[in-house]
Amino acid sequence: xxxxxxxxxxxxxxxxxxxxxxxxxxxxxxxxxxxxxxxxxxxxxxxxxxxxxxxxxxxxxxxxxxxxxxxxxxxxxxxxxxxxxxxxxxxxxxxxxxxxxxxxxxxxxxxxxxxxxxxxxxxxxxxxxxxxxxxxxxxxxxxxxxxxxxxxxxxxxxxxxxxxxxxxxxxxxxxx
Numbered sequence: 001x002x003x004x005x006x007x008x009x010x011x012x013x014x015x016x017x018x019x020x021x022x023x024x025x026x027x028x029x030x031x032x033x034x035x036x037x038x039x040x041x042x043x044x045x046x047x048x049x050x051x052x053x054x055x056x057x058x059x060x061x062x063x064x065x066x067x068x069x070x071x072x073x074x075x076x077x078x079x080x081x082x083x084x085x086x087x088x089x090x091x092x093x094x095x096x097x098x099x100x101x102x103x104x105x106x107x108x109x110x111x112x113x114x115x116x117x118x119x120x121x122x123x124x125x126x127x128x129x130x131x132x133x134x135x136x137x138x139x140x141x142x143x144x145x146x147x148x149x150x151x152x153x154x155x156x157x158x159x160x161x162x163x164x165x166x167x168x169x170x171x172x173x174x175x176x
Contacts, residue, residue: 013074013076013077014073014077014080014081015080016080030110030114031107031110031111031114031115031161031162032168033172034057034059034062034064034161034172037064037111037115037158037161038055038057038064038066040107040108040111041055041064041066041111041156041158042055042066043107044107044108044156045066045068045070045154046070047070048068048070048071048072048154049070049071050068050069050070050153051069052068052069053066053067053068054066054067054068061159061160062115062159062160062161062162062163062169063157063158063159063160063161064157064158064161065155065156065157065158066155066156067153067154067155067156068153068154068155069151069152069153070152070153070154071123071124071152072121072122072123072124072126072152072153072154073119073121073123073130073154074123074126075123075126075128075130075142078119078121078130078131078132078142079132079139079142081108081112081119081132081134081139082108082109082111082112082117082119082132082134082137082139083109083137084106084109109137111158111161112134112135112136112137113136113137113164114161114162114163114164114165115135115158115159115160115161115162115163116133116134116135116158116159116160116163117133117134117135117156117157117158117159118131118132118133118134118156118157118159119131119132119134119154119155119156119157120145120147120149120154120155120157121149121153121154121155122148122149122151122152122153122154123152124152125152126152128144128145128148129144129145129147129148129149130142130143130144130145131143131144131145131146136164
């Protein structure tokens with residue numbers, strides 16, 4: 001894992017990337033399996049500075065849960081979470097530093113388009129935990145979480161992955 005420069009793991013606000021960077025990073029990121037979804041969520045946790053990541057997977061129900069102790073997502077950023085090109089990475093215009101594992105806003109957006117996603121997060125320096133609910137790429141709800149986290153970090157719960165892609169889902173079931 002590359003060494004992070006001092007201050008690199010400070011909480012950065014989500015913002016839309018510069019269009020030139022969007023074009024450079026744009027990929028055809030699509031979540032095509034439960035295991036790919038798990039990988040992308042773990043990558044985001046590690047990029048958020050987590051040194052503890054807990055993963056639960058229920059393959060029969062196409063669901064997963066990833067909880068970490070990273071820097072968390074501030075309330076203001078939950079409105080952009082899961083939208084294309086919304087990232088806390090690449091804000092300076094450089095797509096290569098700091099080095100990251102995640103998809104620069106693409107992977108989480110693809111996941112939110114293919115599932116029901118609930119994100120609960122307590123940002124570093126905050127005392128409250130906030131949550132947002134997304135389905136099919138649309139933000140359905142944002143607000144104070146009923147269950148408050150004791151420490152900073154994020155929990156991402158994915159339900160009904162590929163609900164809107166029945167052919168892909170059936171192919172995974174048939175593959176076994």
